[in-house]
Amino acid sequence: xxxxxxxxxxxxxxxxxxxxxxxxxxxxxxxxxxxLTGTMAISEITVANAAQLAIDEINAAGGVMGRKIVVVKExxxxxxxxxxxxxxxxxTQDKVxxxxxxxxSASRKSMLPVFEKNGGLLFYPVQFEGNxxxxxxxxxxxxPNQQALPALExxxxxxxxxxxxxxxxxxxxxxxxxILKKHITAKKATLSGEEYVALGGTxxxxxxxxIKAAKPDVIINTLNGDSNVSxxxxxxxxxxxxxxxxxxxxSIAEQEAQAIGTGLLNGQYATWNYFQSLPNPANRKFVAAxxxxxxxxxxxxxxxxxxxxxxxxxxxxxxxAKSFDPMAVRKAIVGISxxxxxxxxxxxxxxxxxxxxYTGVSGxxxxxxxxxxxxxxxxxxxxxxxAFPGKTCP
Amino acid sequence: MDFTxxxxxxxxxxxxxxxxxLAALGLxxxxxxxxxxxxxxGEFLMVGGYLTYLAAQWAGPTLGxxxxxxxxxxxxxxxxxxxxVMEFTVIRxxxxxxxxTLLATFGISLxxxxxARQLFGSTGVPVTAPAWLGGALxxxxxxxxxxxxFVIALALIVLGGMWWLLNRSRFGMHVRAVNQNREMAAxxxxxxxxxxxxxxxxxxxxxxxxxxxxxxxxxVNPTVGAAYIVNAFLVVVVGGVGSVLGGAVAAVLLxxxxxxxxxxTSVSLAQAILLVLIVAFLQWKPRGLIPTKSRALEEA
Numbered sequence: 001x002x003x004x005x006x007x008x009x010x011x012x013x014x015x016x017x018x019x020x021x022x023x024x025x026x027x028x029x030x031x032x033x034x035x036l037t038g039t040m041a042i043s044e045i046t047v048a049n050a051a052q053l054a055i056d057e058i059n060a061a062g063g064v065m066g067r068k069i070v071v072v073k074e075x076x077x078x079x080x081x082x083x084x085x086x087x088x089x090x091x092t093q094d095k096v097x098x099x100x101x102x103x104x105s106a107s108r109k110s111m112l113p114v115f116e117k118n119g120g121l122l123f124y125p126v127q128f129e130g131n132x133x134x135x136x137x138x139x140x141x142x143x144p145n146q147q148a149l150p151a152l153e154x155x156x157x158x159x160x161x162x163x164x165x166x167x168x169x170x171x172x173x174x175x176x177x178x179i180l181k182k183h184i185t186a187k188k189a190t191l192s193g194e195e196y197v198a199l200g201g202t203x204x205x206x207x208x209x210x211i212k213a214a215k216p217d218v219i220i221n222t223l224n225g226d227s228n229v230s231x232x233x234x235x236x237x238x239x240x241x242x243x244x245x246x247x248x249x250x251s252i253a254e255q256e257a258q259a260i261g262t263g264l265l266n267g268q269y270a271t272w273n274y275f276q277s278l279p280n281p282a283n284r285k286f287v288a289a290x291x292x293x294x295x296x297x298x299x300x301x302x303x304x305x306x307x308x309x310x311x312x313x314x315x316x317x318x319x320x321a322k323s324f325d326p327m328a329v330r331k332a333i334v335g336i337s338x339x340x341x342x343x344x345x346x347x348x349x350x351x352x353x354x355x356x357x358y359t360g361v362s363g364x365x366x367x368x369x370x371x372x373x374x375x376x377x378x379x380x381x382x383x384x385x386x387a388f389p390g391k392t393c394p
Numbered sequence: 395m396d397f398t399x400x401x402x403x404x405x406x407x408x409x410x411x412x413x414x415x416l417a418a419l420g421l422x423x424x425x426x427x428x429x430x431x432x433x434x435x436g437e438f439l440m441v442g443g444y445l446t447y448l449a450a451q452w453a454g455p456t457l458g459x460x461x462x463x464x465x466x467x468x469x470x471x472x473x474x475x476x477x478x479v480m481e482f483t484v485i486r487x488x489x490x491x492x493x494x495t496l497l498a499t500f501g502i503s504l505x506x507x508x509x510a511r512q513l514f515g516s517t518g519v520p521v522t523a524p525a526w527l528g529g530a531l532x533x534x535x536x537x538x539x540x541x542x543x544f545v546i547a548l549a550l551i552v553l554g555g556m557w558w559l560l561n562r563s564r565f566g567m568h569v570r571a572v573n574q575n576r577e578m579a580a581x582x583x584x585x586x587x588x589x590x591x592x593x594x595x596x597x598x599x600x601x602x603x604x605x606x607x608x609x610x611x612x613x614v615n616p617t618v619g620a621a622y623i624v625n626a627f628l629v630v631v632v633g634g635v636g637s638v639l640g641g642a643v644a645a646v647l648l649x650x651x652x653x654x655x656x657x658x659t660s661v662s663l664a665q666a667i668l669l670v671l672i673v674a675f676l677q678w679k680p681r682g683l684i685p686t687k688s689r690a691l692e693e694a
Contacts, residue, residue: 039617042516169662196662200621202612203413205406205542206656206664212537213399226518229613237523237539237611239530259615261520 027070028063028324030055030314031090033101033111038078039200042225043303044103046255047125048073049294050304051100054311057289064315065322072096080110087111091118097324098123098314100307105129105171112137121326123314125306127250127272129175130382133393135330139352140306140313142273145381148176150357151220151248151271152183154372160218160246162192164211166231167222169196176222176250182386192216197223202230208238211245221249228252232264242267248359253301257366265362272302273355274342275368283341299366309340313347344377350393352380398535403657404650409542411649412549413611416604417622418629418641419552423597425627426636427573428590430485431496434503435626436619438598440510441476442469442605443614447519459524462606469602477598481591489590503619510616518615527610545607552603553642559596560638569593573636573686632672634682643683648672 032051034044055069063069072094074086083102090096091114098121102108105128115122115136127142155163163184167173177194184191193214195207211219223231228249235247248269254276257265276287276299286308291298313336318324321332330351337346346354354377360368383391417439424430449465457464480502488495523541531538560566571579572586580586612618629648633640651671655664676682 041511042518042615045516195660198662198665200617201661202608202618202621203410203652205409206403206653206661209399209402209406209657210661212402213396226613226615226618229518229520229615230611233523233541233611234539237528237530237541238537239539255517259517259520259613261522263522264520 027068029070029072029094029096031072031074031087031094031096031099031101033074033076033083033086033090033099034103035078035107036073036075039225040076040078040103040107042259043255044076046294046298046301047103047303047307048101050290050300050308051125051311053290053293054308056293058311058315064318076101076107080104080106083107084110084114087114087120087122088118091115091120096120097318098326098329100125100310100314102126103303108132108137119326121330123307123310125310126303129172130179130384131175131388131391133350133382135351135394136326137351138310138313138330138333138347139380139382140310141303142355142357143352143380143382144176144179144384146273146355146357146378147250147271148180148220149183149384150374150378151250151269151359152180152187154271154359155218155220155248156187156189158218162190162214162216162218164192164214164216164219165194165222166207166211166219167196168199168201168224168227170199170224172224173222177220179384179387180220182384186386197227199224199227201227204231204234207231208234208240212238216245219245219247221247222251223249224251225256228256229260229264232260232268236264242269252362253303254299254366254368255301257362257368258299262362262364262366265366268362269359269371270362270368271357271359273353273357274302274305275358275360275370276300277360277367277369278341278343278358280339280341280343282339286341305341309338309342309345312338312340346377348380350380350382352382354379399657401534401536403653405536405538405542406656407650407653408546408646409649410652411646412546413608414625414629414648415549415553415642415645416545416607417601417626418633418645419549419556419638420597420599420601420604421626421630422556422633422636422638422641423593423600425630426638426641427569428489428593429492429635430489430594431492431499432485432597433496433500433623434480434506435499435597435601436621436623437503437506438473438477438601438619439605439608439622440506440614440616440619441473442602443521443609443612443618444510444514444519444605445469445472445602446606446609447514447521447614450521459526462524462527465606465609466603469606470599471602473602473605474595474599477601478591478595480598481594485594486587486590507616507620514616516616518613518618521609521614523610541610545611548603548607549645552600553638556600556638565592628672632675632682634684634686636686637682637684640682640684640686647683 034048035041076083100123102124103126122137130144165177316336317329317333321328333347334349356377357374358370359372360370421435424432445468446465449468450461453461453464527541568584629645633644655667
């Protein structure tokens with residue numbers, strides 16, 4: 001009797017051990033680290049959803065190198081030190097193969113040393129101010145020369161020579177505008193004014209008065225988040241509209257356009273690497289899949305498209321490297337090229353994307369219609385040659 | 395700095411002041427008269443904003459641009475009801491324990507923000523001012539947007555209403571009596587318990603009305619209240635705790651100082667200049683512009 005029991009126990013434990021080792025062999029863990037709560041949740045939840053969608057699709061198609069992807073989802077809670085803590089947890093405790101995450105530059109800068117110390121790999125999907133280059137981060141959002149500078153070029157080509165720079169008071173707008181100012185001077189255009197309003201600021205009377213006094217041809221807008229709602233409400237109340245004083249924005253995508261109210265934004269411009277309205281087949285498939293899962297009215301933005309594509313980029317790099325090792329993947333990813341919802345993209349040696357740039361005009365339902373696009377794709381330049389001469393990626 | 399710009403900035407000062415005043419008037423009741431440090435006061439503004447959105451959704455199709463008039467009673471009653479529930483369930487148990495009140499109301503403010511996020515989504519909802527508020531009054535080269543004039547008028551009406559209620563009505567007499575000496579007022583037959591409830595609900599309702607004004611010029615989202623709470627407290631403290639008139643003077647004064655600082659330096663620097671000036675002012679007049687005489691204040 002006791003012999004029978006011991007045989008049973010042994011068999012059971014053998015089966016269990018086999019099963020657990022099989023699951024360890026069968027699945028690969030990746031992290032998704034975004035703000036799911038707090039002030040940034042507005043933007044980041046949908047970016048996390050887009051990454052999750054790509055992972056679900058890959059799993060449904062058989063996984064990566066025959067292994068299913070298991071997601072460890074963590075909440076950065078819109079708090080930059082929390083991003084560092086959670087990144088550390090993902091790398092050392094969960095031992096994830098890679099992490100998809102981050103939105104604000106502050107969150108990225110707090111995660112950067114953690115990824116460098118632990119030899120991890122982060123896919124960062126949002127446009128940013130450049131001026132940074134870590135071998136442990138794949139920067140897929142626009143570098144300044146893939147959003148801010150093409151927008152300036154476009155404005156100048158339309159004959160807008162007097163430019164007013166308006167932004168939120170933190171690192172991205174300040175750095176982006178520093179670069180823009182150098183190029184405005186170099187192009188012999190006029191900087192007619194520059195103002196910064198605290199993040200989340202809601203009062204724009206003085207700003208609008210200053211704009212009125214400066215009489216610019218165009219406003220380049222790097223305000224973040226809800227401040228845009230206040231700005232456009234008060235801009236319109238002061239009697240401005242797109243035809244009298246156009247605004248080109250870098251942080252207003254389809255989702256923000258819906259929240260601002262399309263009546264307020266009608267005819268205004270935005271520059272991105274992606275718009276939901278892009279007609280390529282990969283995008284149509286992505287939009288349909290996302291809306292099937294998250295609601296037929298869900299708006300899809302540039303950072304979401306980047307996050308979705310990042311997962312496929314990582315898969316392609318893993319398969320090229322035939323390894324999940326972060327540094328092997330980092331090496332293999334250079335030169336990988338694919339037809340994504342953004343169109344054709346290629347990973348440059350500095351870990352950023354060579355990608356096209358589009359300027360769109362806001363119309364009905366918060367959708368943008370492309371009015372201008374770069375000639376072909378634009379190579380990423382993390383360090384602007386005028387603003388940061390002599391600095392390059394290692 | 396030409397004449398047009400300076401006149402424009404003076405109007406800005408008035409306009410900013412009227413918004414500060416709207417945000418602070420409800421607080422003048424709960425904090426000023428009842429000494430309740432209500433960190434969730436901003437969320438009453440937020441509730442007013444969301445009710446404005448709902449009024450536009452519900453009444454817009456039938457009433458057209460007149461939906462705005464439906465928003466005021468809805469926002470006032472909705473916020474007042476929420477205030478009453480809050481007073482009845484939480485604040486009531488914490489009178490005389492300012493630190494506990496601060497913590498409890500901070501917790502409530504987080505809960506209310508998250509509730510708004512769950513109900514309406516974290517992106518916020520669009521509210522567009524009715525078309526008849528779309529234009530602007532042109533005085534020479536100075537543009538006075540109708541929506542700004544409307545908010546200034548709203549602040550004046552709420553201020554006037556509150557002044558009348560506190561100084562000319564029987565209810566106001568009771569409020570002032572309780573504020574000066576709670577025990578004596580109770581001994582003379584004032585039901586202090588129900589008065590507390592009423593005053594708190596009224597403060598919340600006033601904040602709800604302010605939320606309607608804000609919705610016309612600012613975003614309606616879960617954190618909009620938090621953006622106004624600090625300035626509202628500043629107005630009440632600079633004005634003199636407990637003084638509605640002091641709050642009004644302080645709001646306009648802070649509005650002008652902000653507009654001048656923003657006009658002559660940069661918008662990002664102005665907030666810092668304002669705070670430095672307020673600290674200096676409170677060193678000089680710690681009880682604010684128009685201090686109220688009350689026993690409660692002397693005890694504090």
